[in-house]
Amino acid sequence: MRRTALLPLLALPLVLTACGGEEPIEVTDEDIEAIEQSIVNISTLSWELVQVESRVASMCMQDEGFTVHDPIALFGNGIPNRFTGFASPYARIPTVEQAEKFAFGKWVTWTDTDAALTMREDADYLAAHAEEQGFWEPAWDAEHEEFKAQGEDYTTAWEQAWMGAERYEYQQAFSDAMDAGQDPMELDLEQPPYGGCELETIKVIYGEPEQVEFDDGTSAWTVPGGDNESPLVGVGDGEIYGEMLADYADEEDEFLVCLADRGYGEWEFDEMGWLDTDQYITVNLYGDESIVYEGDERVEVAELPDDFDTGDPVAAEFAIALDFARCAEDSGLRNGSEELYARLYVEKLMPGQTEIYTQEQAVKDQLARAQDYIEGA
Numbered sequence: 001m002r003r004t005a006l007l008p009l010l011a012l013p014l015v016l017t018a019c020g021g022e023e024p025i026e027v028t029d030e031d032i033e034a035i036e037q038s039i040v041n042i043s044t045l046s047w048e049l050v051q052v053e054s055r056v057a058s059m060c061m062q063d064e065g066f067t068v069h070d071p072i073a074l075f076g077n078g079i080p081n082r083f084t085g086f087a088s089p090y091a092r093i094p095t096v097e098q099a100e101k102f103a104f105g106k107w108v109t110w111t112d113t114d115a116a117l118t119m120r121e122d123a124d125y126l127a128a129h130a131e132e133q134g135f136w137e138p139a140w141d142a143e144h145e146e147f148k149a150q151g152e153d154y155t156t157a158w159e160q161a162w163m164g165a166e167r168y169e170y171q172q173a174f175s176d177a178m179d180a181g182q183d184p185m186e187l188d189l190e191q192p193p194y195g196g197c198e199l200e201t202i203k204v205i206y207g208e209p210e211q212v213e214f215d216d217g218t219s220a221w222t223v224p225g226g227d228n229e230s231p232l233v234g235v236g237d238g239e240i241y242g243e244m245l246a247d248y249a250d251e252e253d254e255f256l257v258c259l260a261d262r263g264y265g266e267w268e269f270d271e272m273g274w275l276d277t278d279q280y281i282t283v284n285l286y287g288d289e290s291i292v293y294e295g296d297e298r299v300e301v302a303e304l305p306d307d308f309d310t311g312d313p314v315a316a317e318f319a320i321a322l323d324f325a326r327c328a329e330d331s332g333l334r335n336g337s338e339e340l341y342a343r344l345y346v347e348k349l350m351p352g353q354t355e356i357y358t359q360e361q362a363v364k365d366q367l368a369r370a371q372d373y374i375e376g377a
Helices: 029-063 096-102 108-111 116-117 124-131 141-150 152-163 165-179 196-205 241-262 277-286 312-332 337-376
Strands: 210-213 219-222
Touching: 029 152, 029 337, 096 124, 096 312, 108 116, 108 165, 108 241, 108 312, 116 124, 141 152, 152 165, 152 196, 165 196, 196 337, 241 312, 277 312
Parallel strands: none
Antiparallel strands: 210 219
């Protein structure tokens, strides 16, 4: 049930050893607050940039005579990760207050009752589930369907105007190879530069595209300064949890024993510190028939206690959530874990703090250029 704990951590506040034998750097509460806020800003501003970039792109396409667009194609760097603040894996277990208000939150998406529809707009619920739900503009779904409904002639002409004829042909050849089961990398396909309205949008916001040469002789075109990837990706999944485990091994054991005593059998935290409560609820209570795999192995979902009443699935979810929440509270799993998690994360990020602040400013500059273009059009 329990894995071996790692070596003990240093006492807080954490101290980093500077490169080159310089004086150690102490990670303060102010450091945590500043870096956390900067990453929140990068996440939020990057999402704003996606929407404004789409506006710049659609303006160009309208000038080309197209009034219905593929919304997902109008921004080139994907949807950014949503970050609302450092939260340990234990934060995925609801607090008692959260359990009493919205349980695990699965009923909110798996039922269409008036209560569920109301909860989808609740500020506390949205704050607790913001990161897992990510960013998305619901109107895009309808817009994408409208775009496809225009017919093949329209969509083909639109794509050619968007990326330019040469790049369109390249993308088609690449896709055809994939559909035929071929390795596109083995084909003699040289990636052409950006063209059409895609190029014009890039130039407005990011500047002239750059061509990168690789060691194997191939090359690719990239967007300058267009990589607004979250600084968090530099820290491996579960890395921070592994370091904090030493301080919470006993609390985890008590929590797991508490679940077993309440009839839930044996549970285990995975390598990232998560419990598989999502599938436990959706499969056992809402009949989720999707099959989830980890690698080549199918994930087996634990069963509910034999005498558990599932006649009212929503009421059952609330009962389970409250048991988990009380076990987390009684075991001490919440005592200081969020603060420690944030400190350990900032310890990893501190050496690159200047780059984080620089990235935040870069996104602000990109957003300003896009807004200036829209206002001046």
